[in-house]
Amino acid sequence: xxxxxxxxxxxxxxxxxxxxxxxxxxxxxxxxxxxxxxxxxxxxxxxxxxxxxxxxxxxxxxxxxxxxxxxxxxxxxxxxxxxxxxxxxxxxxxxxxxxxxxxxxxxxxxxxxxxxxxxxxxxxxxxxxxxxxxxxxxx
Numbered sequence: 001x002x003x004x005x006x007x008x009x010x011x012x013x014x015x016x017x018x019x020x021x022x023x024x025x026x027x028x029x030x031x032x033x034x035x036x037x038x039x040x041x042x043x044x045x046x047x048x049x050x051x052x053x054x055x056x057x058x059x060x061x062x063x064x065x066x067x068x069x070x071x072x073x074x075x076x077x078x079x080x081x082x083x084x085x086x087x088x089x090x091x092x093x094x095x096x097x098x099x100x101x102x103x104x105x106x107x108x109x110x111x112x113x114x115x116x117x118x119x120x121x122x123x124x125x126x127x128x129x130x131x132x133x134x135x136x137x138x139x
Contacts, residue, residue, distance in 0.1 A: 018060050026052055028111035059115070
């Protein structure tokens with residue numbers, strides 16, 4: 001019960017952010033090359049919206065679970081493992097953080113390339129994510 005309220009708030013904020021992302025992707029993909037006068041447009045847009053959402057939901061789910069597991073592993077390692085091993089006074093703990101890379105133009109890029117190309121861009125960014133940075137770099 002202790003986790004119900006903070007978990008509910010967290011997931012509500014996450015769902016709102018993910019809905020915004022889905023809306024952006026939907027808007028960009030649905031607007032492309034449509035004739036507003038077409039009487040079948042509403043049905044076509046609804047069908048395409050369902051298909052796009054079904055494509056995005058598994059990606060958002062995997063990303064969410066991946067980020068959560070990384071954060072949980074860091075917290076468990078920092079908070080619980082030294083105490084369980086009886087090493088809490090012998091371990092020099094260091095603050096840890098999980099960082100995210102900000103790719104300029106990513107939203108636009110994600111609207112215009114398929115998932116394979118997008119994955120390749122992210123894979124090329126991986127070395128930057130694991131490179132240590134000094135506290136003065138990046139402001």
